[in-house]
Amino acid sequence: MARYTPPTQGKLGQIIDVIVLLIMAIGALYIPLWMGLAGSAVTSAAVENPTWESLGQNETMVAQWEKLGFADAASAAEMITARFDYSFSIGALLAMIVVIVGYYAILLRFSEKEYRDVIAEKFED
Amino acid sequence: MDMWNLLELAAWGASALFGLFIVIDWIRTDSTYSEEILMSSREGELEAMTEESHRG
Amino acid sequence: MAQTDTTEHVGLARVLGPAHVWALGVGIVLVGEYMGWNFAVGKGGAYAALMACWFAGILYTCVAMIDSEVTSTVAAAGGQYTQAKHIVGPLMAFNVGLYLVFAYTMLEAANAITVGFLVDTVATMSGHEGGLDQRPFIILSIMFLAWLNYRGVLATLTFNLVITAIAFTAIIILFLSTSGILGMGEMNHAALMSGQAAMPYGWLGVLAAMHFGLWYYLGIEGTTQAAEEVRSPARALPFGTLAGVMTLAIAATLTWYVCAGLMPWEYLGQSGVPLFDAARLSGSTFLMVLLGIGTLFATLASANGCINDASRAWFAMGRDKYLPGWFGAVHPKYRTPYRAIIFLVPIALIFALGAPLDQVITFSILSGLLEYTFMPLNIILFRRKWPLDTIKRGYEHPFHPLPAMVLLGLCGLAFFAVFLGYGTQLVAMIVFYIVVSLWFHFWRYRFVNRGAQFTMPWPKPRGY
Numbered sequence: 001m002a003r004y005t006p007p008t009q010g011k012l013g014q015i016i017d018v019i020v021l022l023i024m025a026i027g028a029l030y031i032p033l034w035m036g037l038a039g040s041a042v043t044s045a046a047v048e049n050p051t052w053e054s055l056g057q058n059e060t061m062v063a064q065w066e067k068l069g070f071a072d073a074a075s076a077a078e079m080i081t082a083r084f085d086y087s088f089s090i091g092a093l094l095a096m097i098v099v100i101v102g103y104y105a106i107l108l109r110f111s112e113k114e115y116r117d118v119i120a121e122k123f124e125d
Numbered sequence: 126m127d128m129w130n131l132l133e134l135a136a137w138g139a140s141a142l143f144g145l146f147i148v149i150d151w152i153r154t155d156s157t158y159s160e161e162i163l164m165s166s167r168e169g170e171l172e173a174m175t176e177e178s179h180r181g
Numbered sequence: 182m183a184q185t186d187t188t189e190h191v192g193l194a195r196v197l198g199p200a201h202v203w204a205l206g207v208g209i210v211l212v213g214e215y216m217g218w219n220f221a222v223g224k225g226g227a228y229a230a231l232m233a234c235w236f237a238g239i240l241y242t243c244v245a246m247i248d249s250e251v252t253s254t255v256a257a258a259g260g261q262y263t264q265a266k267h268i269v270g271p272l273m274a275f276n277v278g279l280y281l282v283f284a285y286t287m288l289e290a291a292n293a294i295t296v297g298f299l300v301d302t303v304a305t306m307s308g309h310e311g312g313l314d315q316r317p318f319i320i321l322s323i324m325f326l327a328w329l330n331y332r333g334v335l336a337t338l339t340f341n342l343v344i345t346a347i348a349f350t351a352i353i354i355l356f357l358s359t360s361g362i363l364g365m366g367e368m369n370h371a372a373l374m375s376g377q378a379a380m381p382y383g384w385l386g387v388l389a390a391m392h393f394g395l396w397y398y399l400g401i402e403g404t405t406q407a408a409e410e411v412r413s414p415a416r417a418l419p420f421g422t423l424a425g426v427m428t429l430a431i432a433a434t435l436t437w438y439v440c441a442g443l444m445p446w447e448y449l450g451q452s453g454v455p456l457f458d459a460a461r462l463s464g465s466t467f468l469m470v471l472l473g474i475g476t477l478f479a480t481l482a483s484a485n486g487c488i489n490d491a492s493r494a495w496f497a498m499g500r501d502k503y504l505p506g507w508f509g510a511v512h513p514k515y516r517t518p519y520r521a522i523i524f525l526v527p528i529a530l531i532f533a534l535g536a537p538l539d540q541v542i543t544f545s546i547l548s549g550l551l552e553y554t555f556m557p558l559n560i561i562l563f564r565r566k567w568p569l570d571t572i573k574r575g576y577e578h579p580f581h582p583l584p585a586m587v588l589l590g591l592c593g594l595a596f597f598a599v600f601l602g603y604g605t606q607l608v609a610m611i612v613f614y615i616v617v618s619l620w621f622h623f624w625r626y627r628f629v630n631r632g633a634q635f636t637m638p639w640p641k642p643r644g645y
Contacts (some may be wrong), residue, residue: 003402003632004630006502006627006628006629006630007627007628008599008628009505009506009628012509014244014505014507015505015626018505018524019505020527020620021617021620024613024616024620025283025613026531027613028544028609028610028612028613029532029536029540030536032606032609033536033537033540046621050610051606056377057445057564058375059372060369060372060373061373061378061445064369064373064443064448064462065445065510066518067234068444068448068458068461068462072314076447076448079447079451080445080446080447082223082451083223083381083446084382084389084601084602086382086385086602088601093600095608096596096600096607099608099611100596100611100614103611103614106615106618107272107273107276107618108269108270110270110272110556110618110622111271111272111274112270112335113270113271114220114270114271114622114626115269115270117631118271118632118634118635119635119645120632120645121632122234122631122632122633122635123641123645124461127309129304129309129313133313133314133317133318134317135322136317136318136320136321137317137320139321139324139325140317140321140324140325142326142328143321143322143328146328147327147328147331147523147526150331151519151575154513154519156512160510161551162513163191163510163511163513164506164509164510165190165191165192166190166192166500166509166511167192167636168259168263168409168497168501168636170257170297
């Protein structure tokens with residue numbers, strides 16, 4: 001098998017490649033943000049006239065809340081009632097599994113193809 | 126203008142100094158040494174030494 | 182050795198010992214005990230966070246064992262990237278290299294943001310009015326550490342060793358003085374974790390907590406990046422890495438114990454600086470100052486290690502032309518990959534000054550998770566292509582393939598945990614990696630030497 005000789009990349013080509021990579025990376029971070037899809041859903045239940053008892057806090061907890069600077073139940077109510085929403089659809093879960101498994105499948109397939117060339121050239125003699 | 130404002134200014138100044146040092150040294154290094162020397166490191170040198178001579 | 186022929190040859194300097202490896206690994210991660218881990222409490226309650234801590238501990242023990250075996254054989258800058266290149270193939274290596282660079286650069290940005298926040302908090306507590314401009318402090322921390330890294334690896338990691346040791350000692354002192362071992366005991370675990378506070382989300386919460394459970398240890402695998410600068414990689418790397426995981430398991434448990442015994446879980450789960458809060462609750466000014474300093478040192482140590490690791494990975498990819506070859510240069514005097522260090526400074530600044538903290542952290546965690554999923558594939562292929570009798574390993578991990586299977590299973594769980602709440606980021610992230618992979622396979626790979634990138638003196642792999 002003939003040795004593969006890679007072309008030399010000029011300065012401009014190198015710069016362009018770095019910029020392309022950067023655009024893709026920054027895009028991956030900011031596109032979910034722009035589309036408003038990022039972040040976890042946390043909801044707080046509004047409680048009328050909360051007391052420590054109605055928020056389910058026992059004496060020890062109340063003492064620690066007060067030490068932390070929450071003088072009464074109302075000031076801590078929002079923090080105490082905040083809850084994540086863990087409901088999800090099976091469809092979304094399946095989509096995620098397909099994407100992850102598909103990604104690794106692509107990786108392993110292409111890698112294997114490239115790897116065979118590497119080994120063939122390295123151990124040809 | 127209290128201590129914290131002064132600290133802010135000091136932080137700006139120090140950042141600039143560190144940045145300046147890096148950039149000056151970078152330019153000086155790139156112009157002093159040939160690209161060939163700068164690029165001469167090879168992967169896994171410790172192991173490769175015993176096995177085979179380096180490929181250029 | 183590499184230094185002997187500097188006239189025609191400039192390589193990285195082999196100057197580090199096992200303690201530096203420990204400092205690099207633990208230094209990056211320890212900040213996780215000072216901030217971030219407690220979001221696991223928010224996602225599932227205090228018990229769930231402890232369980233997540235231990236599950237993540239098992240995950241990282243597998244990571245450390247697998248990594249140590251491969252690394253004791255593939256000792257080159259770039260760590261997992263170089264491993265992937267030799268064992269799985271070029272495209273995998275390119276992806277792994279990017280995981281490393283992004284996981285570390287994002288973590289570095291998160292640390293710089295925390296430094297700014299901490300300085301602002303201290304200024305407010307000392308009575309400063311009108312708020313503080315956090316930007317100069319964020320920039321200063323990145324510039325200073327980049328300068329340190331630029332000047333040489335020995336000073337960088339010795340600095341890390343000192344500040345990591347101080348931050349670790351601060352956690353121990355806090356534990357000793359609040360747990361009742363030294364006088365005043367103030368722990369209230371039973372009362373704070375009774376009733377609804379025990380398992381607020383049930384078992385689903387335990388699963389969900391795995392997401393931030395990773396934060397207790399994230400980054401420990403970075404020790405392998407030092408492989409080309411350690412005096413005896415086959416010994417120092419396994420030792421430093423395994424010692425690091427043990428240190429972190431201890432620190433994580435102590436941290437959990439102190440915080441869960443002092444704060445109601447609803448507060449703890451949303452706190453910005455949980456250990457500092459714990460010190461505040463103890464009522465001792467000494468502890469408060471100590472843990473404040475600990476927080477600052479932990480963030481700096483972490484950012485420092487991140488610059489070190491990210492630049493090694495970027496450098497190694499440049500050297501192989503996976504990235505533009507210009508980055509593959511070594512500074513002739515300081516013996517550092519200086520162009521990679523310089524290039525990553527503005528990148529870290531963009532994210533530290535422009536992106537929200539939780540986004541940055543999630544980007545970092547996800548890159549780490551993708552990397553851990555690669556590791557079991559890596560070790561299975563490694564053992565298959567080069568069985569134990571074909572290459573001498575500095576360290577052989579026991580019970581193969583059990584750790585690989587456990588790791589794969591736990592990664593699956595962690596993906597599900599991230600999916601609960603951050604599914605969109607997860608998909609966006611993987612779409613990014615798919616697009617980049619296609620770009621690499623069909624464009625970038627043409628600049629890479631085929632056979633020459635395989636540098637290990639190994640026999641031909643089985644099955645080829």
